[in-house]
Amino acid sequence: MGETSPLRCGLLHNTLNIQGGAERFTIDLIKILKDHGYEVHLATFDKVDWNRVEKNMGSYVKPDKCFSIFWRRPPVFRIYQRLLMPFAANRLAREVDVTINTQSDYLLCKTDIVYMHGAPAVLGVFDLRVPWWKIPYVLPYQAIIWVASNLKRNPDDCIFIANSRHTARKLLEHHGIHADRVIYPPVHTEIYRKLVSQSERENVVLTVSRYAKEKDLDHILEIAKRTRSGIRFVVVGSAADRIEKAIANDLIDEARALDLRVRFYVNISQDAKREIMAKAKAYLHPGTFEPFGLAVCEAVSAGCLPVAVNEGGHLEILEPLGHIARYYESFDEAAQCLESAVDSWDPDLAQLASRQMERFGIERFAQEILQVLQEFAP
Numbered sequence: 281m282g283e284t285s286p287l288r289c290g291l292l293h294n295t296l297n298i299q300g301g302a303e304r305f306t307i308d309l310i311k312i313l314k315d316h317g318y319e320v321h322l323a324t325f326d327k328v329d330w331n332r333v334e335k336n337m338g339s340y341v342k343p344d345k346c347f348s349i350f351w352r353r354p355p356v357f358r359i360y361q362r363l364l365m366p367f368a369a370n371r372l373a374r375e376v377d378v379t380i381n382t383q384s385d386y387l388l389c390k391t392d393i394v395y396m397h398g399a400p401a402v403l404g405v406f407d408l409r410v411p412w413w414k415i416p417y418v419l420p421y422q423a424i425i426w427v428a429s430n431l432k433r434n435p436d437d438c439i440f441i442a443n444s445r446h447t448a449r450k451l452l453e454h455h456g457i458h459a460d461r462v463i464y465p466p467v468h469t470e471i472y473r474k475l476v477s478q479s480e481r482e483n484v485v486l487t488v489s490r491y492a493k494e495k496d497l498d499h500i501l502e503i504a505k506r507t508r509s510g511i512r513f514v515v516v517g518s519a520a521d522r523i524e525k526a527i528a529n530d531l532i533d534e535a536r537a538l539d540l541r542v543r544f545y546v547n548i549s550q551d552a553k554r555e556i557m558a559k560a561k562a563y564l565h566p567g568t569f570e571p572f573g574l575a576v577c578e579a580v581s582a583g584c585l586p587v588a589v590n591e592g593g594h595l596e597i598l599e600p601l602g603h604i605a606r607y608y609e610s611f612d613e614a615a616q617c618l619e620s621a622v623d624s625w626d627p628d629l630a631q632l633a634s635r636q637m638e639r640f641g642i643e644r645f646a647q648e649i650l651q652v653l654q655e656f657a658p
Contacts (some may be wrong), residue, residue: 287317288312288376290321290323290372290375290380291320291321291379291380292323294361298518299337301572302383304337305395305466308468310341311341312646312649314344314464315646319376319533320345322343322345323365323372324347324368326350328346345375365388366389366390368389369389380393382507384434385424394460395441397572398447398450399450399451428589431463432628442459444571446593446596447460463648463649463652464644465574465645466642469640469642472554472578472581476634478558482559483510483512483622484513485507485513485514485618486514486515486579487513487515487516488557490517490519490524491531494567495566495567497515497517498531500515500542501542503564503615504541504542506614511541512543527576557579558582562584563586565586567592568590568591570578570593570594573588580637581637583633585605585622585625585630586604587605587617588607588619589607597640601636604633
């Protein structure tokens with residue numbers, strides 16, 4: 281008898297040329313599938329710059345085949361570029377045995393599996409963090425999504441995986457979709473737990489995020505005003521385009537004008553980020569619309585004591601920490617929580633918190649996602 285051909289798995293993702301949780305997820309998934317004998321195909325909007333991927337995310341494994349709709353990604357109308365992804369999805373489906381949408385755009389592209397990193401916005405629901413001048417840009421796209429949702433085939437013909445119980449609830453509430461499973465994304469705890477042994481820490485509060493409006497990074501400045509002078513704040517963030525770079529520059533200028541103890545780093549390497557993480561005592565998560573919170577998990581794994589706004593998917597990460605995690609609902613309360621976290625930090629407490637993050641490790645994710653793929657095995 282001849283050898284059985286490996287199952288061909290196709291991944292659909294808009295672009296890997298930015299640094300975000302969904303992009304890191306896709307890179308990790310490629311490696312997991314390759315390590316377990318799958319032939320991996322990748323379809324993107326723009327050609328992947330693998331040198332940029334390495335700079336943004338560290339080591340990676342390339343897929344067996346990779347194609348894109350265009351050579352470069354135009355700097356305008358970014359969300360509307362997703363409307364062309366069905367062409368990539370159709371080609372991908374002809375070449376593989378099972379397709380996975382890792383971009384969460386389930387309304388536009390037909391795939392066998394959809395991994396939802398969050399629930400898409402719905403028509404008429406505007407985040408107050410979106411500036412008024414951007415609404416005319418966003419509104420037509422939301423109208424298209426609304427039409428697509430009303431014309432959509434029965435979603436029961438694909439498997440929906442939510443990245444948290446929080447996302448699963450939002451999917452049901454806003455889109456009437458029951459997530460088939462909740463599978464937390466992979467976290468490289470094997471890397472970050474090595475940092476927890478760094479006991480020579482400073483009175484530093486760390487935040488890791490994209491420089492995006494919806495991440496509420498401006499809240500850090502308000503919290504810093506209310507925190508005692510012996511505590512410093514560090515923000516490590518990625519900026520993929522001119523809008524995100526402008527947000528970073530505005531934050532830097534405002535912090536300087538107010539003479540705040542806040543330092544911003546933009547697009548630094550993973551090694552540099554981990555060096556900063558190993559010196560921090562506390563981690564501040566200000567984002568209220570967080571579907572999961574990968575950076576929260578990484579920071580706690582590295583030994584930072586978490587202080588987080590009391591809303592969002594990151595609360596699921598912090599559940600097993602008990603009193604070690606601190607939550608706030610106002611800027612004053614956040615400052616008090618941060619002072620308490622910095623004062624109470626010690627190596628044993630950091631080790632205890634770090635061990636609780638092991639349940640989000642990459643081995644756990646690999647086992648759970650491979651169980652789903654077994655349903656498509658011939």
